[in-house]
Amino acid sequence: MSDLRTRAAVSPLRRRFVAFPTRLPTVDAVIAAERPEDPMHCLRPATVAATARAFIAAFPGDVLYAVKCNPDPAMLRAVAAGGVTHFDCASLPELRLVRQMFPDAELHFMHPIKARGAIREAWAELGVRDFVLDSAEELAKLRAEIAATGVPGRPGLIVRLALPKGDAKLDLSGKFGAAPDLAVALLRAARPLTARLGVSFHVGSQCLDPLAWRDALALAGDVIRAAGVAIDIVDVGGGFPVAYPDQDPPPLGAFMAEIEAGFERLDLPNARLWAEPGRALVAGGASVVVQVQHRRGDALYVNDGVYGSLADAGVLGFRYPVRLIRPDGAKPAEDSVDFSLFGPTCDSADAMRGPFVLPADVAEGDWIEIGQLGAYGACMRTAFNGFDRARIVEVSDRPMLETAGYAPIVIRLAA
Numbered sequence: 001m002s003d004l005r006t007r008a009a010v011s012p013l014r015r016r017f018v019a020f021p022t023r024l025p026t027v028d029a030v031i032a033a034e035r036p037e038d039p040m041h042c043l044r045p046a047t048v049a050a051t052a053r054a055f056i057a058a059f060p061g062d063v064l065y066a067v068k069c070n071p072d073p074a075m076l077r078a079v080a081a082g083g084v085t086h087f088d089c090a091s092l093p094e095l096r097l098v099r100q101m102f103p104d105a106e107l108h109f110m111h112p113i114k115a116r117g118a119i120r121e122a123w124a125e126l127g128v129r130d131f132v133l134d135s136a137e138e139l140a141k142l143r144a145e146i147a148a149t150g151v152p153g154r155p156g157l158i159v160r161l162a163l164p165k166g167d168a169k170l171d172l173s174g175k176f177g178a179a180p181d182l183a184v185a186l187l188r189a190a191r192p193l194t195a196r197l198g199v200s201f202h203v204g205s206q207c208l209d210p211l212a213w214r215d216a217l218a219l220a221g222d223v224i225r226a227a228g229v230a231i232d233i234v235d236v237g238g239g240f241p242v243a244y245p246d247q248d249p250p251p252l253g254a255f256m257a258e259i260e261a262g263f264e265r266l267d268l269p270n271a272r273l274w275a276e277p278g279r280a281l282v283a284g285g286a287s288v289v290v291q292v293q294h295r296r297g298d299a300l301y302v303n304d305g306v307y308g309s310l311a312d313a314g315v316l317g318f319r320y321p322v323r324l325i326r327p328d329g330a331k332p333a334e335d336s337v338d339f340s341l342f343g344p345t346c347d348s349a350d351a352m353r354g355p356f357v358l359p360a361d362v363a364e365g366d367w368i369e370i371g372q373l374g375a376y377g378a379c380m381r382t383a384f385n386g387f388d389r390a391r392i393v394e395v396s397d398r399p400m401l402e403t404a405g406y407a408p409i410v411i412r413l414a415a
């Protein structure tokens with residue numbers, strides 16, 4: 001007989017996390033000392049904390065961090081150090097991890113399709129009180145499973161609204177969300193069962209257009225009026241963009257202005273605004289340092305790729321800021337070249353067209369720091385082809401690209 005084992009991408013901490021070291025090294029110092037042959041994830045906790053603080057200061061409601069974007073305990077700790085006390089979780093392992101780290105945090109189970117056992121554990125053991133849904137079946141499931149635990153109380157229920165496809169880099173309405181008619185019916189059906197009733201939507205990730213929130217709020221308003229029930233929460237989701245070398249989003253304030261104006265037009269004086277930013281809080285908070293293993297023309301073969309932390313550089317063609325690190329070699333060439341990258345696996349799809357602009361003389365053995373990878377970077381790694389080894393270190397460097405609207409302050413974190 002064989003043992004059934006579980007392999008997890010997010011798992012509860014096995015040991016207590018250590019307090020912040022008082023002084024963190026720089027990326028250059030780490031690379032010079034370690035000369036790593038595995039990808040090195042460089043986390044910038046002070047950047048994440050400052051960014052979270054700036055977002056909270058700008059947003060007129062509760063800020064829920066979307067944990068899927070980067071569930072690394074060091075990142076969660078930095079987000080919390082910036083003042084975040086609400087967490088948008090999509091799975092039981094995310095909920096367990098956040099609950100273990102922050103016993104007093106408010107956890108929200110924001111996946112519209114949940115396993116029955118996950119609902120029971122969330123409600124009865126993890127103290128989760130808010131659940132999202134986009135179907136009558138999920139409403140019935142939530143009702144039955146919460147009742148089955150015997151733990152009294154009424155859940156908060158948030159109806160996820162589908163949006164027409166917009167201009168976001170990643171559409172998130174193809175799969176989840178209720179069409180307006182269904183959303184109206186769900187709000188009416190959920191009202192008598194719930195402690196607090198909300199509407200949510202997601203405009204899509206890396207959405208560069210503030211008007212997307214105006215339009216989505218207008219649609220939410222139509223649905224709310226048609227339903228004719230009291231609404232306690234309007235959740236404007238995530239999708240807030242960050243800077244990449246080829247993308248320069250409007251400042252954060254432009255998004256907040258549309259959200260504030262759109263919310264006022266709904267005329268719901270007793271409702272509270274929520275947002276679920278992921279990328280915006282953590283993208284600048286990590287980079288990965290890869291090593292060049294081979295150069296073939298203007299293509300560099302490096303030790304991380306689309307099956308590792310560079311997934312979005314593959315099919316989606318995301319570009320990231322890059323920088324050569326050559327601790328003790330020759331001074332880099334002054335002229336630069338548009339490079340493409342290949343990852344380490346055997347799959348021809350493990351290719352990143354970039355372009356990644358680097359000094360013309362990049363050679364085998366050099367390191368390249370690739371920035372803005374705090375979001376949807378390390379958490380996307382797979383074990384394909386055995387290239388799942390990576391190291392992780394906390395550094396004091398600033399982000400490789402600043403995003404407009406976030407205070408360029410780096411706050412000191414208490415030990």
Ligand SMILES: *Cc1c(COP(=O)(O)O)cnc(C)c1O
Pocket residue numbers: 066068069088110172202204205206237238239240276277278279280375
């Ligand atoms: C992924 C996701 C988020 C975070 O999106 P970002 O684009 O990273 O801000 C928030 N809410 C939901 C429901 C999501 O699926």
